[in-house]
Amino acid sequence: MRLARRHPEFKTILPHSASGPPADDEAQRRAIFHGEWQPYIRSLQTRGIQYAQAGLSFLAWFEIAGAFRKYMLPHLLEAYGGSPGRLGAALSGMEGLFDLQLHVIGESYLETQGELIRQQRQRVQQSQSQLAGIINSAMDAIITMDEDQRILIFNPAAEKMFQRFADKVIGKPLAMLIPERLRTQHEEDVRSFGRTSITKRSMGRLGLVFGLRANGEEFPLEVSISQMETDGRKTFTAILRDSTERRQAEDRLRYLGSIVESAMDAIIGKTLDGTIVSWNPGAERIYGYQAREVIGKPISIISPPEGPDDMRAILEKIKGGERIQQYETVRLARDGSRIDVSLNVSPLRDDAGNIVGATAIFRDITERKQAERALRRAHDDLELQVQERTAALSESNMLLKMLLDYSPDHIFFKDLQSRFIRTSRSQAQALGLGDPAEIAGKSDFDFFAHAQRSYEIEQEIIRSGEPSIGLEEHVVWPDGGESWGLTTKVPLRDADDNIIGTFGIFKDITQRKQAEEALQKAELDLEATNRELEAFSYSVSHDLRAPLRSIDGFSQALLEDYADQLPPEGRHYLQRVRAAAQHMAELIDDLLNLARVTRASLQPGSVDLSAIARQIAGELSELHPERNVKFDIAPEVHCSGDARLLQIVMENLLNNAWKFTSRRAEAHIEFNVLNENGSRTFFVRDNGAGFDMKYADKLFGAFQRLHSASEFPGTGIGLATIQRIIHKHGGRIWAEGAVDRGATFYFSL
């Protein structure tokens, strides 16, 4: 068995030689005894060739023969042991046979050996070309280098990988394929690998392996390296695979992992029975539990005891393959606080696609919920405000409705095209509509022949934004009735101040208009009357006086020319004719004055009554120097009024005072003013004849006299004229007096 120990490859042969012969060997051995060994020798020969093919050395062959001898010797002893002579003969015969056969075997062996070498060479060639094929067609880059790390083989895949041609790298140092920063390390790695007896290993274990392309680009590599020793020289063969893609995939995985790690959201993995299997930092942050505290615990620890009890339902859905998205619920944190979360749950599947658990992503929406609640409160507040506003609005709507229902003025709202939006009941009735709502969409053109007029006004208001105020309009209603109205139209604006139409009010002023017309007519009549009166006055002034002049003139002519033919009585009569004519002339003048005052219009201004009084007093004193009259005129009495008319007032009053004091030896006439309660009362006082107060009401009537003409001359028109003037000024005149105790005439303006 030494042989077997020394040559392990003999194991396949030895069972046939070292262990007991198989059943058919017994017959073969007997045949050999009987000299029929040719078949056995041929069998050996065949085996020998097989052994040679297996690489057995010639020496080994002898050992096999020795083994055969040892194998056969017991059989020979058993067969020929009874007779030493026969045994000796048998042994020498066998040896001779061996020698003979060995010779034959030797020759056959040499022949065989030559054949073997031929076959070997052929096989080597075959395997070399196979190897070259493998190397050339390999997807992986294959690089073989010698002990000095010079490149021996550089296959097409390597060419492609490093973007270099084989003929440019073969024989060059491997370092050119390695980034400079890694070269020293790599060289050392390969050397230390060479020192080991390991035939093959992955270089990834030694750290990252990077290649360097011809363009300077670095790329990650997976490398396995093997070493082989041939003729005492080592070669290293590296098989390289570009790991860029795989690295990218790994990077993606790492990236996803980091997302899970760094997510703000809680990402929790759990099994279908609700056991927590993963718990990211986001979950730690939100729920306050560390991953090591909760992994393996039931997910229900984050379910608040008061509910909602929704976890089971969620897991049921997940089991059915459903996803749960944006589900909002409440969860319990470690510190007992309730957290509003938005939940996304997806089924977790194994490689075979079976649902084995769930991944839940919880987003803490507490803040959002608070914001929502705040928003809801704000919304509720707003709702309340809206309700209040709505109430206010409905109140103002009601007021508007009242206004529209009961306003006698026509109120209307129109759109940008001058179509009615709404109108008052009064307007609807005037247009012959039973219900104001029927107006909507209609326009003036549906009712009025003169619609164009209002249309243009409204369009101008819409264009300019300027209202049209108090426009007087004549309107013919659909029923044929006619009205005058004052129309005001203004732009109708929305809350953003955009003009959205017009709003108008029509006030029926027909009655006023009629009254105005009547008034106008009355005024015209009055004017005509006044003109007639004026013409009359003019005639009176001219024509009534002319005959008086004739009467007086010719009476005088008679007296002058025929005095001697007239008795004294006749001359006296003529004197009376003249006096009457002259009195009548005075009456005419006074009447004309009165008429003039009546129709004169006031021309107000500032009037110095004191100055007027002084002037009149001066004139009177000059005219009648024989009289002794003391005037007492207050200075600086001013008033506002018509200077010309007030002159007449003062003249009349002072003339009267002068006249009625004519019988006083010491006459006294006073003009002054009383200030009482802010109102002023002017007065003219005399110490003359006075009057009886019971006739005071007659004082101011035209032609009314309290004295006879023989006592005091006069026409009785003066005070009537004064009264007209004072009344024209809006003032009042009255008198106080007593017979022979003087009179006082008061007036205010």
Added chain:
Amino acid sequence: MEEKLMLLVEDNPDDEALTIRALKKNHIGNRLVVAHDGAEALDFLFCAGAYAGRDPCETPQVILLDLKLPKIDGLEVLRRVRADERTRTLPVVILTSSKEEQDIAQSYGNGANSYVRKPVDFDQFVEAVRQLGLYWLVLNETSPR
């Protein structure tokens, strides 16, 4: 000295007679021409109509003009007198019954030189005529021609 001419425009014969009487009483012996309406007055002044043959150089020293006249009234006569170059400077005294303000205002507005209301009292009338005569025929110098 040439006797000065006066033109009296007066339609009322009574007033005419009384005026002449008053002139006489005041010894105003000037030649007096009486026109009985406005048209006649203008004919005289502009030597037309019945007065076509009159010496146009003989112009009155003063015109006594009533306002209320037939045909052409006093104010119109005044206007035409003032509008014509030949008569523009003639003294015109309005002698009338009216003392209506509008009459007075319009008379002066149209260039009257004086406005005298005829008093009813004949004595006063005589006095007025006396003063008029004294003033316009004696004191007043007319515009040189």
